[in-house]
Amino acid sequence: AQRVTQPEKLLSVFKGAPVELKCNYSYSGSPELFWYVQYSRQRLQLLLRHISRESIKGFTADLNKGETSFHLKKPFAQEEDSAMYYCALSGYTGGFKTIFGAGTRLFVKA
Amino acid sequence: GAVVSQHPSWVICKSGTSVKIECRSLDFQATTMFWYRQFPKQSLMLMATSNEGSKATYEQGVEKDKFLINHASLTLSTLTVTSAHPEDSSFYICSARGGLAGGGNEQFFGPGTRLTVL
Numbered sequence: 001a002q003r004v005t006q007p008e009k010l011l012s013v014f015k016g017a018p019v020e021l022k023c024n025y026s027y028s029g030s031p032e033l034f035w036y037v038q039y040s041r042q043r044l045q046l047l048l049r050h051i052s053r054e055s056i057k058g059f060t061a062d063l064n065k066g067e068t069s070f071h072l073k074k075p076f077a078q079e080e081d082s083a084m085y086y087c088a089l090s091g092y093t094g095g096f097k098t099i100f101g102a103g104t105r106l107f108v109k110a
Numbered sequence: 111g112a113v114v115s116q117h118p119s120w121v122i123c124k125s126g127t128s129v130k131i132e133c134r135s136l137d138f139q140a141t142t143m144f145w146y147r148q149f150p151k152q153s154l155m156l157m158a159t160s161n162e163g164s165k166a167t168y169e170q171g172v173e174k175d176k177f178l179i180n181h182a183s184l185t186l187s188t189l190t191v192t193s194a195h196p197e198d199s200s201f202y203i204c205s206a207r208g209g210l211a212g213g214g215n216e217q218f219f220g221p222g223t224r225l226t227v228l
Contacts, residue, residue, distance in 0.1 A: 032215050044154075044203070044219040086153065090215040095159060095167055096142060096207070098217060102153045 002027050004089050006101035013077050014109050021072040021104045023061075023087030031091040033063055033070040036100075038084040047085070048072070057081070077108045112138045114206050116220035123194055124228055131189045131223045133204030139184035140206035144217065145177070148201040160187050194227040201225075 003026040013019050025031065033050040048056055050063040050070060061072045070087060087101040113136040123129050133143060142161050146154040158174075160166040160181035168174045176198075178190040187206075191198050201224050205217040 034216070036219075043221045044205075046216050046218075049216060090217075096215070097156065097159060098144065098205075098215070099156065100154045 002031075002089060002091065002093060002097070002099050004087050004099050004101035006085075006087055006104050008104045009102065010105045010107065012107045012109060015079055016076050019074050019077045019081070019106065019108075021085050021087075021106065023070045023072065023101060025068050025070065025087075025089050027068075027089055027091055029091055029093070031089045033061075034088040034090065034098075035059070035061055035070075035072050036086045036088055038086070040083070044086070077106075079108045079110060082106055082108045112136075112206070112218045114140075114204065114218045114220040116202075116204055116223050118223060119221060120224040120226075122226045122228065125195050126193055128190055128192045129194055129225060131191075131202055131204075131225075133187045133189070133206070133220055135185045135206040135218070138206075140187075141184065142207045143181055143187040144205045144207070145179060145187075145189050146203045146205070148203055148222070150201075154203060157189075191225065194225070196227045199225055199227045 005024045035047040036044050037047040038044045048061050059074045063070050086103045090098040115134045117132045145157045148154050157172045158166045158168045160179050162181050162184050166179035181187040201222050203222045205219045207217045
């Protein structure tokens with residue numbers, strides 16, 4: 001069964017501290033993994049996708065197929081990073097579908 | 111990036127009435143549109159997937175007669191909540207995918223529609 005697990009509902013760190021938002025997935029096939037972010041009072045928007053292997057706003061995420069993980073990392077958190085982060089998995093199972101994790105709220109303290 | 115709009119942004123209706131929510135892709139053709147429901151402080155729950163010109167595919171537990179989805183064109187999908195009841199009150203979000211060079215499977219999200227049923 002397809003599943004995306006984000007174990008932490010809330011993650012609170014101090015400004016300048018490293019941050020890691022965990023994401024594990026379950027999928028029988030080759031999924032595409034994404035991180036979406038939702039800032040306060042804004043719509044959901046794409047942050048990263050695993051196929052791009054890029055760094056956006058200092059965030060990176062590496063797909064680890066052995067551990068079925070796609071953790072989001074940033075070495076030095078900023079206050080403006082405070083938002084809701086969703087890990088998502090897209091794949092073709094009876095049609096294209098994207099499934100979202102429960103989300104992790106990141107709070108960066110000054 | 112591509113823009114997806116939703117209308118209305120919020121709606122209040124009486125129990126028993128029907129409400130239609132529109133989702134439009136403004137600058138690209140969306141081969142696939144998705145409808146999600148989000149409860150307060152919870153994640154997005156996929157309700158259905160619609161492809162232009164064909165019937166929507168509903169997720170398990172979502173009543174297709176309750177939530178009517180029409181994807182009449184490559185830029186418009188509508189969700190109609192029929193005979194709405196207070197338990198249908200929620201935040202409904204649409205997203206669109208497709209038609210972009212190099213866009214891959216990225217989805218572009220609308221701003222959401224807050225439905226309150228009295």
